[in-house]
Amino acid sequence: MKRIKKSLIQTCLPYGIGLVASIVIFLLILTSLKLDPVAGLKYLIISSLGDSFSIQQTFIYMSMLVLASTAFLISIKGGFINIGIEGQLHLGAILAYTTSILIGERLSSFLTIFAAFTASVVGGILWIIIPLILRIMLKVNEVFVTMILNFIAPLIVSWMVTGPFRDPRMAHPQSIPIPVLAQLPLIPGTRLHVGVLLSFVVCFFTWFLLQKTTWGMYIKAVGSNPVAARAMGIDVEKTTVMVSLLSASIASLAGFIEINGNSHVLMERFSIGWGYLGIAVAILGNLNPLGVLLASLFYAMLISGGRGLEIKLGVPIEIAFILQVAMVLAVVIARSWFSEKVSKL
Amino acid sequence: MIDTITSILSSSLPLMAPILIAGLGELIAERAGVINLGVEGIMSVSSLIALVVTYFSGDYALGFLSGIGVGAVFGLAYAFIVVTIAVNQLIAGLLFFIFGQNIASFIYRLVIKYQVPSVNPLPNVEIPVVKELPIIGRVFFSQPLYVYVSLFLVFVIRVVLHKTSWGLAIRSAGENPEAVAAAGINVNLLRFICVVVGSMFAGFAGAVISVGYIGLYQTGLIAGRGWLAIIAVIVAGWNPINLLLSSWVLGLGFSTAASLLTLRGGIAQYYFYLTLPYVFSLFVVLLIPGRRRGPAALTVPYKRR
Numbered sequence: 301m302k303r304i305k306k307s308l309i310q311t312c313l314p315y316g317i318g319l320v321a322s323i324v325i326f327l328l329i330l331t332s333l334k335l336d337p338v339a340g341l342k343y344l345i346i347s348s349l350g351d352s353f354s355i356q357q358t359f360i361y362m363s364m365l366v367l368a369s370t371a372f373l374i375s376i377k378g379g380f381i382n383i384g385i386e387g388q389l390h391l392g393a394i395l396a397y398t399t400s401i402l403i404g405e406r407l408s409s410f411l412t413i414f415a416a417f418t419a420s421v422v423g424g425i426l427w428i429i430i431p432l433i434l435r436i437m438l439k440v441n442e443v444f445v446t447m448i449l450n451f452i453a454p455l456i457v458s459w460m461v462t463g464p465f466r467d468p469r470m471a472h473p474q475s476i477p478i479p480v481l482a483q484l485p486l487i488p489g490t491r492l493h494v495g496v497l498l499s500f501v502v503c504f505f506t507w508f509l510l511q512k513t514t515w516g517m518y519i520k521a522v523g524s525n526p527v528a529a530r531a532m533g534i535d536v537e538k539t540t541v542m543v544s545l546l547s548a549s550i551a552s553l554a555g556f557i558e559i560n561g562n563s564h565v566l567m568e569r570f571s572i573g574w575g576y577l578g579i580a581v582a583i584l585g586n587l588n589p590l591g592v593l594l595a596s597l598f599y600a601m602l603i604s605g606g607r608g609l610e611i612k613l614g615v616p617i618e619i620a621f622i623l624q625v626a627m628v629l630a631v632v633i634a635r636s637w638f639s640e641k642v643s644k645l
Numbered sequence: 646m647i648d649t650i651t652s653i654l655s656s657s658l659p660l661m662a663p664i665l666i667a668g669l670g671e672l673i674a675e676r677a678g679v680i681n682l683g684v685e686g687i688m689s690v691s692s693l694i695a696l697v698v699t700y701f702s703g704d705y706a707l708g709f710l711s712g713i714g715v716g717a718v719f720g721l722a723y724a725f726i727v728v729t730i731a732v733n734q735l736i737a738g739l740l741f742f743i744f745g746q747n748i749a750s751f752i753y754r755l756v757i758k759y760q761v762p763s764v765n766p767l768p769n770v771e772i773p774v775v776k777e778l779p780i781i782g783r784v785f786f787s788q789p790l791y792v793y794v795s796l797f798l799v800f801v802i803r804v805v806l807h808k809t810s811w812g813l814a815i816r817s818a819g820e821n822p823e824a825v826a827a828a829g830i831n832v833n834l835l836r837f838i839c840v841v842v843g844s845m846f847a848g849f850a851g852a853v854i855s856v857g858y859i860g861l862y863q864t865g866l867i868a869g870r871g872w873l874a875i876i877a878v879i880v881a882g883w884n885p886i887n888l889l890l891s892s893w894v895l896g897l898g899f900s901t902a903a904s905l906l907t908l909r910g911g912i913a914q915y916y917f918y919l920t921l922p923y924v925f926s927l928f929v930v931l932l933i934p935g936r937r938r939g940p941a942a943l944t945v946p947y948k949r950r
Contacts, residue, residue, distance in 0.1 A: 456916070458916055576742075576746075614758075616755060618748075629726070629737075
């Protein structure tokens, strides 16, 4: 009983500290902007959960974070550090969009969406092939290659949006919208598109894969100790390939649901940095699917709340991201602090 | 043709400088055993602050100093987190990167509500007589001050790292911290200092980009150059002279793209050229031989027994 209590505290206390840290930073920022922190807190909560519109907005943000963080967590579990999620989701968006436009009205809605879905996955895979090959064949660390690709992907989007796919009716560069057939259907009774459900399904599938299948066992073995895994007869290269392809596919789906579900057009800077926020969420959730779900929800609330703060009080929405990162930093520090003795300077 | 080549070469040096400077800082930290993946984020904030300070005070030196100061602040925080508390360096660095980007965006959004700051970028320092030499004159003897500063820093770091006892301690801290501790040196204090110094270099590099090179700030100004600095260090095998070469190669990638951008071309060409520095850097990454090891204790926290 005492051990359960102790490990429970060890898991939860860092979160408490993280929460305190982000509240403190929130107070600091608001007071230095000469704004009333209590009003700020009020708007934060109202804008994230106050009415049905806000709640649905929160779930939409949550779905993006769930996909991005699941993508990161599965790659880390398999020993492949995929920080290229931002780029992969861009490619997912690019290919899903292009497919939706090219198919036009010719096929049924289901087929169109399925094709866009598949194309999106292909896009993600395209963006992970180079880092994967470089890692397997030349032992080049994937951290840098995946990161560089993050900078190339948005340029492709910019080209499409200002060039071949530009909507001439819009003053601000924006792509022509996807056909209605390609739009993700809504969950009956809500204004949420099924992409939200997809993100939960993917998260569940990842949990199932990792906890309940042999493949999951191999992935975790390779991720924690590749030398031992190889000695046990596990095909390390094959597992690495599988984990990275999975990770990139999941990441690309974030782009898919953003285009086919949320905005229905391709725009420059359509991503507020979901790929990077996903990394923070995954770390906050301690790399397990349930933790990641909760962390995504919390962060999504912060983003909706931040939007509200921006509208009502003029605080730039980046405050939400600052709070998010401050929180996960505090949690990470607290976790390290509690698990090891602190080295003295 | 000669003109184009000369201009590509001569504009490659101001573009190399921030990568080189940030890289030198990163090199110091990594030789001591600590990797800082947050360089891009630190540069984002320092470039913004340096520009704002220069704009409102009119004092360039103050601007550069404040950029360095920003680096110092981030460095202190990062060093505390990864050296004192021994948080995983990859995680902490990534989070600092994201943190820095968002802090910079936040401050920028606040600032532009009032004014859009811009300053005149630094002019070239012309070295008389030699600057008239064909090609070489323009490339090597007509550069902004920070280019010469960066080259000087290479020399300084090379000497300090390889010819002084402190340099030996730093290098050993990254290879075999136990040996350094046995010699009576406080390993973590040494690492702490190296991280802060490295971060100050990154801060300086950010200021070079905004105040020195372009004279303004926008989101995405750093454009991956913090990451390229880290890559440059690895490609250079953690050696300052090689770092000069690897940063210069990366700078060439940017200056070639910039030169191509001035050619006539449509939208497709425009964005294609913008991707060139990154595509180029992917090839540069290939130059990292898989088997080359970095400092043996890199990313490994040192615990006092």
